[in-house]
Amino acid sequence: MTDNSQTPDSRVDTDQSVPDATNGTADQPRRAAKVSNDADATTGEEVRPKLRIGDLNFWYGDTHALKGITMDIAPNEVTALIGPSGCGKSTLLRCMNRMNELIQGTTMDGQVMLDGQDIYEKEADPVMVRRRVGMVFQKPNPFPKTIYKNVAWGAKINGYTGDVEALVERSLRQAALWDEVKDRLHTPAYDLSGGQQQRLCIARTLAVEPDVVLMDEPASALDPIATSKVEETITELKKDYTIVIVTHNMQQASRISDRTAFLYMGRLIEMNRTDQLFTRPQKDRTEAYVTGRFG
Amino acid sequence: MSNRTQLDRELASLRSLIIEMAGRVDEQFADAMNALLNVDTDLADTVIERDDAIDELEMQIDDQCERILALHAPVAVDLRMLIMAVKINTDFERIGDHCRNLSRNTEYLVEWPGLIEETHIPEMADMSRCMLREVEVAFLDQDRLKARKVIARDLQVNRMHADNFSMLVNMSKSDGERAEVVAHLLTASKGLERISDHAKNVAKSIVFMIEGNDIRHSGLRSES
Numbered sequence: 001m002t003d004n005s006q007t008p009d010s011r012v013d014t015d016q017s018v019p020d021a022t023n024g025t026a027d028q029p030r031r032a033a034k035v036s037n038d039a040d041a042t043t044g045e046e047v048r049p050k051l052r053i054g055d056l057n058f059w060y061g062d063t064h065a066l067k068g069i070t071m072d073i074a075p076n077e078v079t080a081l082i083g084p085s086g087c088g089k090s091t092l093l094r095c096m097n098r099m100n101e102l103i104q105g106t107t108m109d110g111q112v113m114l115d116g117q118d119i120y121e122k123e124a125d126p127v128m129v130r131r132r133v134g135m136v137f138q139k140p141n142p143f144p145k146t147i148y149k150n151v152a153w154g155a156k157i158n159g160y161t162g163d164v165e166a167l168v169e170r171s172l173r174q175a176a177l178w179d180e181v182k183d184r185l186h187t188p189a190y191d192l193s194g195g196q197q198q199r200l201c202i203a204r205t206l207a208v209e210p211d212v213v214l215m216d217e218p219a220s221a222l223d224p225i226a227t228s229k230v231e232e233t234i235t236e237l238k239k240d241y242t243i244v245i246v247t248h249n250m251q252q253a254s255r256i257s258d259r260t261a262f263l264y265m266g267r268l269i270e271m272n273r274t275d276q277l278f279t280r281p282q283k284d285r286t287e288a289y290v291t292g293r294f295g
Numbered sequence: 296m297s298n299r300t301q302l303d304r305e306l307a308s309l310r311s312l313i314i315e316m317a318g319r320v321d322e323q324f325a326d327a328m329n330a331l332l333n334v335d336t337d338l339a340d341t342v343i344e345r346d347d348a349i350d351e352l353e354m355q356i357d358d359q360c361e362r363i364l365a366l367h368a369p370v371a372v373d374l375r376m377l378i379m380a381v382k383i384n385t386d387f388e389r390i391g392d393h394c395r396n397l398s399r400n401t402e403y404l405v406e407w408p409g410l411i412e413e414t415h416i417p418e419m420a421d422m423s424r425c426m427l428r429e430v431e432v433a434f435l436d437q438d439r440l441k442a443r444k445v446i447a448r449d450l451q452v453n454r455m456h457a458d459n460f461s462m463l464v465n466m467s468k469s470d471g472e473r474a475e476v477v478a479h480l481l482t483a484s485k486g487l488e489r490i491s492d493h494a495k496n497v498a499k500s501i502v503f504m505i506e507g508n509d510i511r512h513s514g515l516r517s518e519s
Contacts, residue, residue, distance in 0.1 A: 251368060278370045280507040287371045292299040 048116075050075040050212060050242040051096060056110030058091055058100065065091045067266040069110070073212075078234060078243045080257035080274065082250060084289070087263040089246045093214050096244060097133035098126045114212070131158060134205035138217040140197035142189035142204070147172075147181050150189045150200055154208040167207055174240070175203035176233040195226020199233060206241075213237065215245040219252065231256050250290060254278045262286045302367045309363065309380055312356045316387045317431045319349055320394070324427060324490065327394040328420040330401045331483060332411060339398035349391035356384045372504070379504040383434075386493040386500075390427070393486045393493075400486075403479040410473075414462065414480055415455035419487040422452050426494035433498060439505040445498035446510075452491035459484040 049072035058066035066088045073079050073096075081089040094100045095112055098119060112119050119129045142150050151168045160167065168185070172178040177199040181192070189200055198218060205213055215234070219227040234243060234256050247253050253260050254274055261271040262285075270277065270286045281287040288294045323342055330339035360381050363369060369377055404411060411417070426445050433442035460481065467477040499510050 250370070254370070279374060281371050290370050291373050292302070 047074055049073055049113075050115065051244075052111070052113040052116075053092075053095075054111040054113070056092070056095060056112065057108065058088070058095060059107040060091075060103070061105050065266050066095070069263075069266075069268050071261060071268055071271055073242060073244055074259065075242050076238050076240075077258040078238050078245060078256050080253035080260045081244065081246045081263060082248075082253050082260055082289075083263035083269075084294075085248075086265075088266040089263050090216055092263065093135075093216055093244060093246050096212070096214055097130050097135060099130070099135065101126060131208050132210050133212040133214060134208060134210035135214040135216065136198070136201050136205055136218050139221050140194055140201050142192075142197050142200050145189060146186045147189050147192070147200060148185040151203050151207045154204060158208055168203075171203040171207040172200075174206050174233075174237060175199045176229060176236065177203055193226065195222050195229055198222060198226070198230055202230075202233060202237075206237075210241065212242045212244065215243065217246055217248060220248065227252070250278075262289060264289070298367065302363070302369065302373065305359070305363045305367065306373065306376060309356070309359045309376075312352065312359060313380060313383065313387075314431075314435065316349070316352050316356060316384065317427075317434065319345075319352065320387045320390050321424075321427050321431065323349065323391055323394040324424060327397040328424070330398055331404065332417060332420070334401060334404050334408060336402050336405065339401035342398040343395050346391055346395040349388060353384055353388040353391075356380065360384075372507075375504045375507060379500040382500045383497045386496045390490050390493045393490050397483055397486050400479040400483045403476055407473070407476045410476060411480065411483075414484065415459050416480065416484055416487065419452050419455045419459075419484065419491075422448060422455070423487050423491045423494065426452075426491055426498075430494050430497045430501065433501050437501075437505055439502050442498040442501040442505075446495050449491050449495040452488055456484050456488035 051073035053069055053071050053073075056066055056069040057064065069088075069092060081092060083089050091100065095108065096119075100106050100108065108120070114129070114132065118124065119133075143153065145153070148168055151171050152164050155164060155167055169178060169182075172181060177196060180196060181200075184191075189197065192200060198221075202213070202218075218234075219230045222230060231252065234245065237243060238258075245253075245257065257274045259271060260274045260277045262269045262277065262281075262283075264285060270281060270283045272282065277286065278290055281290060285294075323345060326338055327342045329335065330342060360377050364377055367373075426448050429441055429445045429448075432438065433445065463477045463481050463484070467474050496511075502508065502510050
Protein backbone atom coordinates (compact mmCIF):
# COMPACT_ATOMS: atom_id res chain seq x y z
CA MET A 1 0.00 0.00 0.00
CA THR A 2 1.28 3.42 -0.80
CA ASP A 3 0.58 6.31 1.44
CA ASN A 4 0.16 8.61 -1.46
CA SER A 5 -3.31 9.95 -0.81
CA GLN A 6 -2.14 11.37 2.48
CA THR A 7 -1.77 15.13 2.58
CA PRO A 8 -0.02 15.77 5.87
CA ASP A 9 -0.32 19.42 6.78
CA SER A 10 2.10 18.77 9.57
CA ARG A 11 4.79 17.87 7.07
CA VAL A 12 4.91 21.24 5.37
CA ASP A 13 8.57 22.07 5.06
CA THR A 14 9.58 25.21 6.84
CA ASP A 15 11.70 26.21 3.84
CA GLN A 16 8.64 26.44 1.67
CA SER A 17 8.32 30.12 2.35
CA VAL A 18 11.43 30.69 0.24
CA PRO A 19 10.13 29.95 -3.26
CA ASP A 20 8.03 32.63 -4.90
CA ALA A 21 4.52 32.07 -6.11
CA THR A 22 4.90 31.78 -9.85
CA ASN A 23 7.94 29.66 -10.38
CA GLY A 24 9.18 28.75 -6.96
CA THR A 25 12.77 29.86 -6.76
CA ALA A 26 15.20 29.36 -3.95
CA ASP A 27 17.86 31.95 -4.72
CA GLN A 28 17.68 35.70 -4.81
CA PRO A 29 17.83 37.05 -8.35
CA ARG A 30 21.29 38.21 -9.39
CA ARG A 31 19.89 40.80 -11.74
CA ALA A 32 16.49 42.33 -12.08
CA ALA A 33 14.90 40.55 -15.00
CA LYS A 34 11.64 40.38 -16.79
CA VAL A 35 10.92 36.71 -16.51
CA SER A 36 7.53 35.31 -17.22
CA ASN A 37 6.51 31.74 -17.54
CA ASP A 38 2.85 32.57 -18.05
CA ALA A 39 2.82 34.80 -21.04
CA ASP A 40 3.51 33.94 -24.63
CA ALA A 41 6.76 35.75 -25.31
CA THR A 42 5.87 36.50 -28.91
CA THR A 43 2.35 37.84 -28.44
CA GLY A 44 2.42 38.84 -24.81
CA GLU A 45 -0.91 37.05 -24.35
CA GLU A 46 -1.65 34.87 -21.38
CA VAL A 47 -1.51 31.20 -22.31
CA ARG A 48 -3.43 28.79 -20.14
CA PRO A 49 -0.98 26.23 -18.81
CA LYS A 50 -1.47 22.61 -19.78
CA LEU A 51 -0.10 21.49 -16.45
CA ARG A 52 -0.02 23.64 -13.35
CA ILE A 53 1.99 22.36 -10.43
CA GLY A 54 1.26 24.06 -7.14
CA ASP A 55 3.39 23.85 -4.01
CA LEU A 56 4.23 20.21 -4.64
CA ASN A 57 6.04 18.28 -1.93
CA PHE A 58 7.08 14.68 -2.22
CA TRP A 59 8.72 12.28 0.19
CA TYR A 60 10.34 8.86 -0.20
CA GLY A 61 9.86 7.69 3.38
CA ASP A 62 11.48 10.48 5.39
CA THR A 63 13.44 11.84 2.46
CA HIS A 64 11.96 15.11 1.28
CA ALA A 65 12.55 14.76 -2.46
CA LEU A 66 10.52 17.68 -3.83
CA LYS A 67 10.17 20.89 -1.86
CA GLY A 68 7.40 23.31 -2.70
CA ILE A 69 7.62 23.05 -6.47
CA THR A 70 5.39 25.52 -8.28
CA MET A 71 5.52 25.71 -12.05
CA ASP A 72 3.39 25.99 -15.14
CA ILE A 73 3.90 23.82 -18.21
CA ALA A 74 2.78 25.64 -21.33
CA PRO A 75 0.81 23.74 -23.98
CA ASN A 76 2.46 22.71 -27.26
CA GLU A 77 5.90 23.40 -25.95
CA VAL A 78 8.83 21.26 -24.92
CA THR A 79 9.77 21.86 -21.30
CA ALA A 80 13.09 20.43 -20.15
CA LEU A 81 13.84 19.55 -16.53
CA ILE A 82 17.55 19.69 -15.77
CA GLY A 83 19.65 19.36 -12.65
CA PRO A 84 22.26 17.12 -11.05
CA SER A 85 21.50 13.50 -10.20
CA GLY A 86 19.14 13.23 -7.26
CA CYS A 87 17.75 16.76 -7.65
CA GLY A 88 14.21 15.42 -8.07
CA LYS A 89 13.64 15.95 -11.78
CA SER A 90 12.53 12.36 -12.51
CA THR A 91 10.40 12.36 -9.35
CA LEU A 92 8.74 15.56 -10.52
CA LEU A 93 8.16 14.06 -13.95
CA ARG A 94 6.54 10.99 -12.44
CA CYS A 95 4.28 13.19 -10.28
CA MET A 96 2.83 14.56 -13.51
CA ASN A 97 1.06 11.29 -14.30
CA ARG A 98 0.80 9.65 -10.88
CA MET A 99 3.52 7.14 -11.63
CA ASN A 100 5.04 7.72 -8.19
CA GLU A 101 1.99 6.13 -6.61
CA LEU A 102 3.33 2.80 -7.76
CA ILE A 103 6.32 3.23 -5.42
CA GLN A 104 5.89 2.01 -1.84
CA GLY A 105 6.28 4.41 1.08
CA THR A 106 5.91 7.66 -0.81
CA THR A 107 3.93 10.69 0.33
CA MET A 108 2.85 13.72 -1.61
CA ASP A 109 1.04 16.98 -1.10
CA GLY A 110 0.31 19.89 -3.35
CA GLN A 111 -1.46 20.03 -6.67
CA VAL A 112 -0.93 18.87 -10.22
CA MET A 113 -3.61 20.38 -12.43
CA LEU A 114 -4.12 19.07 -15.96
CA ASP A 115 -6.26 21.52 -17.94
CA GLY A 116 -7.48 22.93 -14.64
CA GLN A 117 -8.40 19.56 -13.10
CA ASP A 118 -6.43 18.15 -10.19
CA ILE A 119 -5.12 14.74 -11.28
CA TYR A 120 -4.80 13.75 -7.61
CA GLU A 121 -8.39 14.51 -6.60
CA LYS A 122 -10.36 11.57 -5.24
CA GLU A 123 -12.53 11.14 -8.32
CA ALA A 124 -9.59 11.15 -10.73
CA ASP A 125 -8.86 7.76 -12.27
CA PRO A 126 -5.09 7.13 -12.36
CA VAL A 127 -5.45 4.96 -15.46
CA MET A 128 -7.23 7.77 -17.27
CA VAL A 129 -4.59 10.24 -16.05
CA ARG A 130 -1.83 8.05 -17.48
CA ARG A 131 -3.71 7.73 -20.76
CA ARG A 132 -3.85 11.52 -21.07
CA VAL A 133 -0.30 11.94 -19.79
CA GLY A 134 1.87 9.31 -21.44
CA MET A 135 5.44 8.44 -20.63
CA VAL A 136 8.52 7.36 -22.57
CA PHE A 137 11.34 5.86 -20.54
CA GLN A 138 15.11 5.99 -20.66
CA LYS A 139 15.63 2.59 -22.21
CA PRO A 140 13.50 1.53 -25.14
CA ASN A 141 11.10 -1.08 -23.75
CA PRO A 142 9.02 -2.48 -26.59
CA PHE A 143 6.87 -5.54 -25.91
CA PRO A 144 8.21 -8.83 -27.30
CA LYS A 145 5.68 -8.63 -30.08
CA THR A 146 5.47 -7.26 -33.60
CA ILE A 147 5.90 -3.58 -34.42
CA TYR A 148 2.20 -3.38 -35.27
CA LYS A 149 1.05 -5.01 -32.03
CA ASN A 150 3.27 -2.76 -29.96
CA VAL A 151 1.50 0.32 -31.31
CA ALA A 152 -2.01 -1.15 -31.46
CA TRP A 153 -1.90 -2.70 -28.00
CA GLY A 154 -2.63 0.37 -25.87
CA ALA A 155 -5.48 1.50 -28.07
CA LYS A 156 -7.03 -1.97 -28.05
CA ILE A 157 -7.01 -2.39 -24.28
CA ASN A 158 -8.49 1.10 -24.00
CA GLY A 159 -11.39 -0.10 -26.13
CA TYR A 160 -10.48 1.88 -29.22
CA THR A 161 -13.27 1.39 -31.75
CA GLY A 162 -11.83 3.27 -34.71
CA ASP A 163 -9.63 2.12 -37.54
CA VAL A 164 -6.67 0.53 -35.74
CA GLU A 165 -4.56 0.27 -38.88
CA ALA A 166 -4.97 3.97 -39.52
CA LEU A 167 -4.12 4.68 -35.89
CA VAL A 168 -0.95 2.58 -36.13
CA GLU A 169 0.14 4.36 -39.30
CA ARG A 170 -0.61 7.81 -37.87
CA SER A 171 1.25 7.06 -34.64
CA LEU A 172 4.26 5.66 -36.47
CA ARG A 173 4.30 8.66 -38.80
CA GLN A 174 4.16 11.07 -35.85
CA ALA A 175 7.06 9.21 -34.29
CA ALA A 176 8.96 9.55 -37.60
CA LEU A 177 9.28 5.78 -37.91
CA TRP A 178 6.69 4.92 -40.55
CA ASP A 179 8.94 5.07 -43.60
CA GLU A 180 11.47 2.79 -41.95
CA VAL A 181 9.00 0.09 -40.84
CA LYS A 182 5.98 0.26 -43.16
CA ASP A 183 7.10 -2.84 -45.05
CA ARG A 184 7.76 -4.93 -41.97
CA LEU A 185 5.00 -4.05 -39.54
CA HIS A 186 4.48 -7.67 -38.57
CA THR A 187 8.10 -8.43 -37.75
CA PRO A 188 9.37 -8.48 -34.14
CA ALA A 189 9.97 -5.08 -32.55
CA TYR A 190 13.20 -6.46 -31.08
CA ASP A 191 14.68 -6.56 -34.60
CA LEU A 192 14.68 -2.77 -34.71
CA SER A 193 17.75 -0.71 -33.79
CA GLY A 194 17.85 1.04 -30.41
CA GLY A 195 16.84 4.38 -31.90
CA GLN A 196 14.00 2.78 -33.86
CA GLN A 197 12.82 0.94 -30.74
CA GLN A 198 12.70 4.22 -28.85
CA ARG A 199 10.68 5.87 -31.61
CA LEU A 200 8.41 2.79 -31.54
CA CYS A 201 7.89 3.41 -27.82
CA ILE A 202 7.03 7.01 -28.63
CA ALA A 203 4.55 5.78 -31.27
CA ARG A 204 3.06 3.37 -28.72
CA THR A 205 2.60 6.27 -26.29
CA LEU A 206 1.01 8.44 -28.99
CA ALA A 207 -1.40 5.69 -30.06
CA VAL A 208 -3.51 6.17 -26.92
CA GLU A 209 -3.86 9.82 -27.94
CA PRO A 210 -2.44 11.57 -24.88
CA ASP A 211 -2.36 15.35 -24.36
CA VAL A 212 1.00 15.36 -22.65
CA VAL A 213 4.04 13.16 -23.25
CA LEU A 214 6.58 12.83 -20.45
CA MET A 215 10.05 11.65 -21.43
CA ASP A 216 12.63 10.48 -18.94
CA GLU A 217 16.06 10.68 -20.61
CA PRO A 218 14.63 9.31 -23.86
CA ALA A 219 17.89 9.49 -25.78
CA SER A 220 20.50 8.71 -23.16
CA ALA A 221 20.86 5.10 -24.31
CA LEU A 222 21.11 6.04 -27.99
CA ASP A 223 23.99 6.88 -30.32
CA PRO A 224 24.29 10.43 -31.75
CA ILE A 225 22.43 9.69 -34.99
CA ALA A 226 19.55 7.92 -33.23
CA THR A 227 19.53 10.74 -30.66
CA SER A 228 19.25 13.28 -33.42
CA LYS A 229 16.25 11.43 -34.92
CA VAL A 230 14.51 11.23 -31.55
CA GLU A 231 15.19 14.94 -31.00
CA GLU A 232 13.74 15.80 -34.40
CA THR A 233 10.70 13.69 -33.54
CA ILE A 234 10.23 15.53 -30.25
CA THR A 235 10.43 18.89 -32.01
CA GLU A 236 7.78 17.75 -34.50
CA LEU A 237 5.52 16.36 -31.78
CA LYS A 238 5.08 19.64 -29.95
CA LYS A 239 2.67 20.79 -32.66
CA ASP A 240 0.16 18.29 -31.30
CA TYR A 241 1.36 17.50 -27.80
CA THR A 242 2.78 19.09 -24.71
CA ILE A 243 6.15 17.56 -23.91
CA VAL A 244 8.09 17.45 -20.67
CA ILE A 245 11.54 15.92 -20.88
CA VAL A 246 14.07 15.07 -18.22
CA THR A 247 17.59 15.18 -19.55
CA HIS A 248 21.12 15.10 -18.22
CA ASN A 249 22.35 16.40 -21.51
CA MET A 250 22.25 20.17 -21.33
CA GLN A 251 22.97 20.59 -24.99
CA GLN A 252 19.96 18.43 -25.69
CA ALA A 253 17.85 20.64 -23.43
CA SER A 254 19.12 23.74 -25.20
CA ARG A 255 18.52 22.23 -28.65
CA ILE A 256 14.98 20.97 -28.26
CA SER A 257 13.20 22.73 -25.43
CA ASP A 258 11.30 25.99 -25.36
CA ARG A 259 11.56 26.35 -21.61
CA THR A 260 13.94 24.88 -19.11
CA ALA A 261 13.52 24.33 -15.39
CA PHE A 262 16.61 23.86 -13.24
CA LEU A 263 16.12 21.82 -10.08
CA TYR A 264 18.58 21.44 -7.26
CA MET A 265 18.12 19.39 -4.10
CA GLY A 266 14.39 19.11 -4.59
CA ARG A 267 13.79 22.78 -5.28
CA LEU A 268 13.02 24.65 -8.45
CA ILE A 269 15.87 27.14 -8.66
CA GLU A 270 14.98 28.78 -11.94
CA MET A 271 12.59 28.29 -14.82
CA ASN A 272 12.82 30.43 -17.91
CA ARG A 273 12.80 30.44 -21.67
CA THR A 274 15.57 28.06 -22.72
CA ASP A 275 17.53 30.66 -24.67
CA GLN A 276 17.48 32.94 -21.63
CA LEU A 277 18.43 30.22 -19.18
CA PHE A 278 21.46 29.21 -21.21
CA THR A 279 22.65 32.72 -22.07
CA ARG A 280 21.63 34.86 -19.12
CA PRO A 281 20.69 32.67 -16.18
CA GLN A 282 19.26 34.77 -13.37
CA LYS A 283 20.62 32.72 -10.49
CA ASP A 284 24.25 32.06 -9.64
CA ARG A 285 23.48 28.41 -8.97
CA THR A 286 21.94 27.96 -12.41
CA GLU A 287 24.94 29.60 -14.02
CA ALA A 288 27.32 27.40 -12.07
CA TYR A 289 25.40 24.31 -13.18
CA VAL A 290 24.93 25.13 -16.87
CA THR A 291 28.57 26.17 -17.22
CA GLY A 292 29.68 22.94 -15.55
CA ARG A 293 31.21 24.60 -12.48
CA PHE A 294 29.30 22.29 -10.17
CA GLY A 295 27.10 19.23 -10.34
CA MET B 296 40.90 16.15 -16.36
CA SER B 297 37.29 17.29 -16.30
CA ASN B 298 35.85 19.26 -19.19
CA ARG B 299 35.45 22.21 -16.86
CA THR B 300 39.13 22.21 -15.93
CA GLN B 301 40.08 22.03 -19.58
CA LEU B 302 37.67 24.87 -20.43
CA ASP B 303 39.08 26.97 -17.59
CA ARG B 304 42.57 26.48 -19.01
CA GLU B 305 41.47 27.44 -22.50
CA LEU B 306 39.69 30.53 -21.18
CA ALA B 307 42.75 31.50 -19.12
CA SER B 308 44.88 31.21 -22.24
CA LEU B 309 42.37 33.39 -24.13
CA ARG B 310 42.49 35.98 -21.37
CA SER B 311 46.28 36.09 -21.55
CA LEU B 312 46.16 36.65 -25.29
CA ILE B 313 43.64 39.48 -24.88
CA ILE B 314 45.76 41.08 -22.17
CA GLU B 315 48.77 40.82 -24.46
CA MET B 316 46.75 42.41 -27.27
CA ALA B 317 45.60 45.26 -25.02
CA GLY B 318 49.19 45.83 -23.87
CA ARG B 319 50.59 45.91 -27.39
CA VAL B 320 47.90 48.26 -28.64
CA ASP B 321 48.52 50.55 -25.68
CA GLU B 322 52.22 50.63 -26.53
CA GLN B 323 51.48 51.29 -30.20
CA PHE B 324 49.19 54.13 -29.23
CA ALA B 325 51.75 55.72 -26.90
CA ASP B 326 54.46 55.51 -29.55
CA ALA B 327 52.20 56.71 -32.35
CA MET B 328 51.22 59.77 -30.32
CA ASN B 329 54.78 60.49 -29.21
CA ALA B 330 55.87 60.24 -32.84
CA LEU B 331 53.12 62.62 -33.93
CA LEU B 332 53.51 65.17 -31.13
CA ASN B 333 57.31 65.19 -31.27
CA VAL B 334 57.37 64.78 -35.07
CA ASP B 335 59.61 61.73 -34.66
CA THR B 336 59.48 59.92 -38.01
CA ASP B 337 61.77 57.08 -36.87
CA LEU B 338 59.40 56.20 -34.06
CA ALA B 339 56.49 56.51 -36.51
CA ASP B 340 58.16 53.96 -38.79
CA THR B 341 58.57 51.57 -35.87
CA VAL B 342 54.85 51.82 -35.12
CA ILE B 343 54.01 51.09 -38.77
CA GLU B 344 56.32 48.05 -38.80
CA ARG B 345 54.87 46.63 -35.60
CA ASP B 346 51.29 46.64 -36.88
CA ASP B 347 51.72 43.22 -38.52
CA ALA B 348 52.33 41.64 -35.11
CA ILE B 349 48.97 42.98 -33.92
CA ASP B 350 47.25 41.54 -36.98
CA GLU B 351 48.92 38.21 -36.25
CA LEU B 352 47.74 38.33 -32.65
CA GLU B 353 44.21 39.13 -33.81
CA MET B 354 44.15 35.92 -35.84
CA GLN B 355 45.58 33.95 -32.93
CA ILE B 356 42.82 35.20 -30.62
CA ASP B 357 40.14 34.40 -33.20
CA ASP B 358 41.57 30.89 -33.56
CA GLN B 359 41.47 30.39 -29.82
CA CYS B 360 37.83 31.61 -29.67
CA GLU B 361 36.86 29.29 -32.52
CA ARG B 362 38.58 26.40 -30.81
CA ILE B 363 36.78 26.95 -27.50
CA LEU B 364 33.40 27.39 -29.20
CA ALA B 365 33.86 24.21 -31.23
CA LEU B 366 35.24 22.00 -28.50
CA HIS B 367 33.42 23.21 -25.40
CA ALA B 368 30.11 24.70 -26.63
CA PRO B 369 30.17 27.19 -23.74
CA VAL B 370 27.03 28.75 -22.31
CA ALA B 371 26.06 31.66 -20.07
CA VAL B 372 28.99 33.72 -18.75
CA ASP B 373 31.51 31.57 -20.64
CA LEU B 374 29.65 32.16 -23.90
CA ARG B 375 29.49 35.89 -23.20
CA MET B 376 33.24 35.87 -22.57
CA LEU B 377 33.74 34.33 -26.02
CA ILE B 378 31.38 36.76 -27.75
CA MET B 379 33.14 39.63 -25.99
CA ALA B 380 36.56 38.29 -26.92
CA VAL B 381 35.70 38.11 -30.63
CA LYS B 382 34.36 41.65 -30.56
CA ILE B 383 37.05 43.37 -28.54
CA ASN B 384 39.66 41.58 -30.58
CA THR B 385 38.35 43.37 -33.67
CA ASP B 386 38.20 46.67 -31.78
CA PHE B 387 41.78 46.34 -30.61
CA GLU B 388 42.99 45.43 -34.07
CA ARG B 389 41.23 48.49 -35.50
CA ILE B 390 42.85 50.68 -32.85
CA GLY B 391 46.16 49.21 -34.01
CA ASP B 392 45.33 50.23 -37.60
CA HIS B 393 44.50 53.76 -36.48
CA CYS B 394 47.85 53.95 -34.65
CA ARG B 395 49.59 52.98 -37.88
CA ASN B 396 47.60 55.61 -39.79
CA LEU B 397 48.41 58.28 -37.18
CA SER B 398 52.07 57.43 -37.64
CA ARG B 399 51.75 57.89 -41.39
CA ASN B 400 50.60 61.46 -40.73
CA THR B 401 53.79 62.24 -38.83
CA GLU B 402 56.05 63.04 -41.80
CA TYR B 403 53.64 65.72 -43.02
CA LEU B 404 54.10 67.67 -39.79
CA VAL B 405 57.90 67.94 -40.12
CA GLU B 406 57.72 71.33 -41.81
CA TRP B 407 55.14 72.65 -39.33
CA PRO B 408 56.65 72.24 -35.88
CA GLY B 409 54.35 73.31 -33.05
CA LEU B 410 51.24 73.47 -35.22
CA ILE B 411 49.72 70.39 -33.63
CA GLU B 412 49.87 72.16 -30.26
CA GLU B 413 47.31 74.65 -31.52
CA THR B 414 44.73 71.86 -31.83
CA HIS B 415 43.02 69.67 -29.23
CA ILE B 416 44.98 66.65 -30.49
CA PRO B 417 47.32 66.48 -27.46
CA GLU B 418 44.33 66.50 -25.06
CA MET B 419 42.49 63.95 -27.18
CA ALA B 420 45.58 61.75 -27.04
CA ASP B 421 45.70 61.98 -23.23
CA MET B 422 42.02 61.18 -22.91
CA SER B 423 42.16 58.27 -25.39
CA ARG B 424 45.22 56.82 -23.64
CA CYS B 425 43.36 57.07 -20.36
CA MET B 426 40.40 55.20 -21.90
CA LEU B 427 42.66 52.44 -23.22
CA ARG B 428 44.28 52.02 -19.82
CA GLU B 429 40.93 51.93 -18.08
CA VAL B 430 39.43 49.28 -20.35
CA GLU B 431 42.51 47.17 -19.77
CA VAL B 432 42.03 47.42 -16.01
CA ALA B 433 38.26 46.89 -16.33
CA PHE B 434 38.95 43.68 -18.25
CA LEU B 435 41.62 42.48 -15.82
CA ASP B 436 39.51 43.21 -12.73
CA GLN B 437 36.15 42.38 -14.34
CA ASP B 438 35.07 45.81 -13.14
CA ARG B 439 31.84 46.86 -14.81
CA LEU B 440 31.76 50.28 -13.13
CA LYS B 441 35.19 51.15 -14.47
CA ALA B 442 34.05 50.00 -17.91
CA ARG B 443 30.99 52.22 -17.70
CA LYS B 444 33.21 55.20 -16.77
CA VAL B 445 35.15 54.78 -20.03
CA ILE B 446 31.94 55.08 -22.01
CA ALA B 447 31.31 58.54 -20.59
CA ARG B 448 34.79 59.76 -21.58
CA ASP B 449 34.10 59.15 -25.26
CA LEU B 450 31.77 62.17 -25.35
CA GLN B 451 34.59 64.50 -24.35
CA VAL B 452 36.82 63.17 -27.14
CA ASN B 453 33.97 63.64 -29.63
CA ARG B 454 33.56 67.28 -28.53
CA MET B 455 37.27 67.96 -28.92
CA HIS B 456 37.19 66.45 -32.40
CA ALA B 457 34.25 68.69 -33.34
CA ASP B 458 36.19 71.74 -32.08
CA ASN B 459 39.26 70.64 -34.03
CA PHE B 460 37.18 70.27 -37.14
CA SER B 461 35.86 73.83 -37.18
CA MET B 462 39.18 75.28 -36.11
CA LEU B 463 41.13 73.42 -38.80
CA VAL B 464 38.61 74.27 -41.51
CA ASN B 465 38.99 77.95 -40.61
CA MET B 466 42.78 77.58 -40.61
CA SER B 467 42.65 76.05 -44.07
CA LYS B 468 40.41 78.83 -45.35
CA SER B 469 42.59 81.60 -43.98
CA ASP B 470 45.93 80.13 -45.08
CA GLY B 471 45.86 78.05 -48.25
CA GLU B 472 49.49 76.99 -47.74
CA ARG B 473 48.46 75.01 -44.71
CA ALA B 474 45.78 73.05 -46.60
CA GLU B 475 47.83 69.86 -46.82
CA VAL B 476 49.02 69.80 -43.21
CA VAL B 477 45.52 70.72 -42.05
CA ALA B 478 44.16 67.71 -43.96
CA HIS B 479 46.61 65.49 -42.08
CA LEU B 480 45.74 67.05 -38.73
CA LEU B 481 42.06 66.48 -39.50
CA THR B 482 42.79 62.86 -40.33
CA ALA B 483 44.74 62.48 -37.08
CA SER B 484 41.90 64.07 -35.09
CA LYS B 485 39.39 61.74 -36.74
CA GLY B 486 41.69 58.78 -36.02
CA LEU B 487 41.76 59.67 -32.33
CA GLU B 488 38.01 60.07 -32.30
CA ARG B 489 37.69 56.57 -33.81
CA ILE B 490 40.18 55.13 -31.30
CA SER B 491 38.09 56.43 -28.44
CA ASP B 492 34.98 54.94 -30.11
CA HIS B 493 36.69 51.55 -30.22
CA ALA B 494 37.75 51.90 -26.58
CA LYS B 495 34.11 52.65 -25.77
CA ASN B 496 33.03 49.54 -27.71
CA VAL B 497 35.49 47.45 -25.72
CA ALA B 498 34.06 48.89 -22.51
CA LYS B 499 30.50 48.03 -23.62
CA SER B 500 31.55 44.48 -24.47
CA ILE B 501 33.07 44.13 -21.01
CA VAL B 502 29.80 45.30 -19.44
CA PHE B 503 27.96 42.74 -21.59
CA MET B 504 30.24 39.96 -20.44
CA ILE B 505 29.85 40.82 -16.77
CA GLU B 506 26.21 41.87 -16.58
CA GLY B 507 24.65 40.09 -19.55
CA ASN B 508 23.20 43.44 -20.63
CA ASP B 509 23.72 44.66 -24.16
CA ILE B 510 24.20 48.39 -23.64
CA ARG B 511 24.98 49.30 -27.23
CA HIS B 512 22.61 51.59 -29.10
CA SER B 513 20.86 52.78 -25.98
CA GLY B 514 17.31 53.76 -26.74
CA LEU B 515 16.56 50.76 -28.96
CA ARG B 516 16.08 48.55 -25.94
CA SER B 517 15.68 49.28 -22.28
CA GLU B 518 18.32 47.69 -20.08
CA SER B 519 16.94 44.84 -18.02
